[in-house]
Amino acid sequence: MNPPTPRPQPIGRLAEATGLKVPTIRYYEQIGLLPSPPRSQGNRRLYPDSAIARLRFIRHARELGFEIESIRQLLDMADHPDQSCADADSIARRHLADIQSKIARLTALGEEVSQMIAGCRQSSVRQCRVIQVLADHGQCLGEHLAGSVKINEK
Amino acid sequence: MNPPTPRPQPIGRLAEATGLKVPTIRYYEQIGLLPSPPRSQGNRRLYPDSAIARLRFIRHARELGFEIESIRQLLDMADHPDQSCADADSIARRHLADIQSKIARLTALGEEVSQMIAGCRQSSVRQCRVIQVLADHGQCLGEHLAGSVKINEK
């Protein structure tokens, strides 16, 4: 007679369903990304099904390199689907610019490091190109400028 | 009569000479990258000229993305110039591999994010491609796998 009520899930099952670790889910709750679910008699968290979608969203955004603060805003927007998506798009564009800066920086670093390695004749430290270049930026190819951009994430 | 003795420098001048910030220099001392210099009567650090070269080495290596622990080993080698440079080279090769992994990962992310942005018609959140893709990895181009590689540094 009752409509099939989906059972609330304990945190471990939620972790399985989303690919996140249990402490990570608790962490997301702690920082307010995931609403605190109701608890069982014994104080265990019991999640509604909607938590899975929310956590998958978070996980996917993290895998794509979005910062937690951006994800917070994106989730807010996802919760208000009638608003304009301009803000979501600008977050994504900002993120893309960030990714591209990081790639540019890493490419420059990679070239310098490649050159160091290629230039080494495998003898003593005294004659090692790696050590020599590290000691003197003048021997670098280019500027590989100190990043104003942070190259972060897992 | 005396040979021209270079004056020991206070930390601020060292910061100027190396482009590092004063607290950063103290931090490097604290973690044992830079030896503790003698102090003045008033307990100020007074650095010998050799500190400049050492700090420039550190700074340059950091700008090239080497981790502190690698730099510690590289400095040890630089202090023993008669040894083989094999270890220095393998540190550099490892670092290069790391850089290349990061570039690969960022390139994959960048493609996904570009697609999200390009697919958006700038209307409501409900129809926003950015939000839709974040909610469903199935709409991604590829795998942009969760990094075992850390994309770090400034």
Add this chain to the structure above:
DNA sequence: GCTACAATCTCTAGCGACTAGAGAAGCAAG
């Protein structure tokens, strides 16, 4: 019911490489 064992709970601390701030003391010029 009882006994294992697994899952979950809270809380704290650690990672890397700094950066920021407080509050005290030293130092040089006017």
Add this chain to the structure above:
DNA sequence: CTTGCTTCTCTAGTCGCTAGAGATTGTAGC
């Protein structure tokens, strides 16, 4: 002497988790 700059030490914050301790709860087998 006073003003203002530099330096000192110490603590805490950044980011996104992760690891661990120690306590409690839930569950399956007997």
